[in-house]
Amino acid sequence: MSLLRSVADHRDQRSLAHRLRLRRFGRFLELVARVPAPWAMLDVGGTPDFWRRMRFVPPPGCRIVLLNRRRPDLDPDPGLEAVLGDATDMSMFGDRCFDVVFSNSAIEHVGDRAAQERMAAEVRRVGRRYVVQTPSYWFPLEPHFLLPGIQWLPAAARAEVVFRLRPGWYGAGVRSRGEAREAVDSIRLLRRWELARLFPEARIGVERLVGLPKSYVAYGGW
Secondary structure, X not given: OHHHHHHHOOOOOOOHHHHHHHHHHHHHHHHHOOOXXXXXXXXXXXXXXXHHHOOOOOOOOXXXXXXXXXXXXXXXXXXXXXXXXXXXXXXXXXXXXXXXXXXXXXXXXXXXXXXXXXXXHHHHHHEOOEEEEEEEOOOOEOOOOOOEXXXXXXXXXXXXXXXXXXXXXXXXXXXXXXXXXXXHHOOOOEOHHHHHHHOOOOEEEEEEEOOEEEEEEEEEOO
């Protein structure tokens, strides 16, 4: 398990996951550089810690709004603003009020297919441009439980495995079968065609590792 964590823990700056995220983020910054300043960006599911790890500070006059269901443990840095909210209902924001909407590994956590459709509709509504990334359903190593192929099992079987093994970040705190089922149901990984259907006008990029699709990225409005 420690070997898997060294590969998959994006919080560890030495890990493969962190290096891949940095590479993806570099491509995102190339796009943002084309946006006239001052700009406003919405990070759906974002945290101050993510932007610190990416070592990015908004240019003067620009701002990033972090939308999350929980308050951050630390106060946001200058240029960052934390807002409590629901990714599936961003009615506090007007249409196309953000120059860019960014979301990293969030849409797989909002709920079932209908909830994912609501989040996608809100991203497309409030943003002039967007970049939405999500892990691939088809990559063999499930990124939350760090078990190979567990996402391909029926939900009841996944929950039983999680209860017995308590794997990864999402399984470590499980104490009952009910909690195991809640952990399993809190994640719905997407296939490429599903992301394309959620964002029909977007270009879908595929991030690969050893030839296998590790994550998908929807680029819209660019």
